[in-house]
Amino acid sequence: MDDNPSILSHVSVGxxxxxxxxxxxxxxxxxxxxxxxxxxPGAVAYGKQYPEFxxxxxxxxxxxxxxxxxxxxxxxxxxxxxxxxxxxSLAAGGVDDGAPGPRPDYGEPYYGCFVRDPDGHKxxxxxxxxxxxxxxxxxx
Numbered sequence: 362m363d364d365n366p367s368i369l370s371h372v373s374v375g376x377x378x379x380x381x382x383x384x385x386x387x388x389x390x391x392x393x394x395x396x397x398x399x400x401x402p403g404a405v406a407y408g409k410q411y412p413e414f415x416x417x418x419x420x421x422x423x424x425x426x427x428x429x430x431x432x433x434x435x436x437x438x439x440x441x442x443x444x445x446x447x448x449x450s451l452a453a454g455g456v457d458d459g460a461p462g463p464r465p466d467y468g469e470p471y472y473g474c475f476v477r478d479p480d481g482h483k484x485x486x487x488x489x490x491x492x493x494x495x496x497x498x499x500x501x
Contacts, residue, residue, distance in 0.1 A: 371406070372433055373415035374482045375425025379403060381454070382416045385479050388453040390414070392445035393435055393486065425480060432475070432483035439488055440472050446486035450476040458483055470494045 376382035383405050387397070390407050395414070399406040406412030414433065419425050437443045443461045451457065459475035467473075473487030 369413070371411075371413050371415055373417055374433065374478070374480070375419045376416055376480050377418075377425050378479060379416075379418050381479050385450075385453045385455065386414075386416050389446060389449045389455070389478075389484075390435070392449045393437055393442055395435075427481040427483075432485055434473075434485040434487055437473070437486040437488040443472060443474050443486045443488050447474040447476060450478075450484075454479045455484075459485075469497060 374382075386405070386407060390396075395407045395409055397405055398408045398410075398412040404415055404417035407414045407416075414435075435446070437446060440461070447457075447461050455476040455478055457475075458477050459473075461472070461474040463469075463472050470490040470493040471487060472490070473485055475483060475485050477483055
């Protein structure tokens with residue numbers, strides 16, 4: 362039986378400023394208990410146990426661009442971790458795109474924040490109250 366809790370193998374974001382992007386994600390992802398898992402020239406993978414999130418220069422040698430409507434959501438273990446992620450993001454050169462807090466449109470169990478990384482990629486940290494999910498959606 363596979364013990365990897367993820368449903369995705371990995372996701373990647375491209376960067377035109379590799380060292381700056383890696384410094385940003387080193388600072389930001391550590392607030393969620395993530396670390397560097399693998400490194401290759403021009404690429405670093407982060408995760409808790411598996412290389413799930415990659416920052417890299419584009420393999421085709423063309424400039425990296427951001428996707429309109431695309432964002433990467435990271436799981437935060439607590440509401441406090443959402444705040445730590447947000448503060449670390451801003452301190453490391455990220456830009457606010459939605460301060461920490463509930464988003465009623467996303468459901469009562471959601472608490473999160475949105476920022477833009479130094480390349481402009483939209484990233485999110487979200488905490489889901491699993492007890493509330495159980496009460497609202499599963500036990501009905």
